Every structure is written in C-alpha cells, then in structure tokens.
C-alpha cells in the first residue's frame with residue numbers, strides 16, 4: 001500500500017445534507033446546505049452553536065443578514081429530489097417560497113419545513129467572511145422532531161434517515177448500520193491502573 005498526496009483537497013465527507021430556511025423580501029426561501037458544522041456541544045443552559053457556510057452570491061444570505069434568524073432542517077431520503085432542487089435554483093430567479101409546508105416556532109423569520117423529520121430554529125450569533133463564503137454561526141433556540149423519529153425520547157438517526165453528501169464524487173448516500181458506542185468501544189484499550 002502506498003499513500004498518495006492529493007494536495008489540499010477537502011476530503012471531510014460525508015457531511016449532512018440540510019435545507020436552510022430564511023425569510024427574504026417577506027417570503028420564505030430554502031437553500032440546500034451540506035457544509036454545516038457543530039461548534040460546541042453543551043447541555044443545560046449553555047448555548048449551542050452550529051455553523052453553515054454559504055457562498056456570498058446566494059439569495060438566502062440576504063434573509064440572514066436582514067433578520068438575524070434562520071432554520072436548519074434535516075430532510076429524509078424520501079425528500080431527496082426536492083432537497084436537490086432547492087440547491088439547484090436560486091430564489092433570486094425562481095420563487096421557492098411554496099416548496100414546503102411551513103412550521104413557525106418561536107422566531108418570526110426562521111421558517112421551518114413541517115415535512116422534515118427534524119428542524120432547528122437559530123438566532124445569528126456571528127458571521128465570518130472567508131473568501132467568497134460567509135460562515136453564519138447560529139445559536140440553537142429550539143429543536144423540533146416528528147414523534148415517530150424518537151426512540152427513548154432521543155432523535156433516532158435510523159428513523160430520520162438523513163441524506164449524506166459527498167462533494168468528491170458528487171453522490172448522495174444513506175446511513176449504514178450502527179457499529180458501536182462512542183466513549184465505550186475504546187475502554188478495553190485503557191491501561192488498567
């Protein structure tokens with residue numbers, strides 16, 4: 001086996017395919033976003049932040065700048081075609097306002113997709129400009145889930161059936177089987193003291 005240097009290729013895939021909801025010019029707009037990040041994980045009263053990376057040319061950015069609010073929705077595999085469509089056309093040319101049935105949460109300008117098994121509403125915390133992209137960092141205000149996607153009161157990935165994204169070969173993937181337990185599977189390798 002020989003390791004080959006591909007140069008500075010971003011190989012951090014698969015990532016999660018999401019649909020980000022915004023309100024632009026008084027109407028909902030939807031954009032497919034796969035460059036999402038978890039910035040921290042905390043529990044209780046400590047805020048949790050997620051990031052989304054949007055090219056500056058997108059119509060959606062206007063809504064986030066204008067209202068400081070957005071939603072992140074996780075579509076299931078059954079929504080693959082419409083998810084792809086939201087990433088093919090721009091709201092600046094074709095209205096995507098009626099693409100989905102809307103659910104409103106606590107925030108006024110962060111429309112969510114009722115049909116998505118899981119949706120989060122976020123308040124903009126910070127914006128980082130990186131070349132042609134704007135990285136929007138949002139604080140999670142509320143998370144909504146279809147009750148059918150819960151197991152033991154926790155979101156169940158198998159039931160959510162998310163769409164995974166591969167930018168390298170341009171493919172969509174689905175989850176495989178659960179294989180183990182984090183913070184448990186390595187326990188046997190700990191040196192016993």
Ligand SMILES: Cc1cc2nc3c(=O)[nH]c(=O)nc-3n(C[C@H](O)[C@H](O)[C@H](O)COP(=O)(O)O)c2cc1C
Pocket residue numbers: 017029030031032033034035036053054055057058059060061083084086087088089090091092165
């Ligand atoms: C699967 C998929 C993932 C995408 N991920 C991103 C992304 O992470 N960042 C981005 O700027 N554009 C991404 N796009 C492109 C935008 O979704 C697309 O340009 C969209 O039409 C822009 O919509 P808007 O102009 O209405 O905001 C993605 C497209 C697809 C199909």
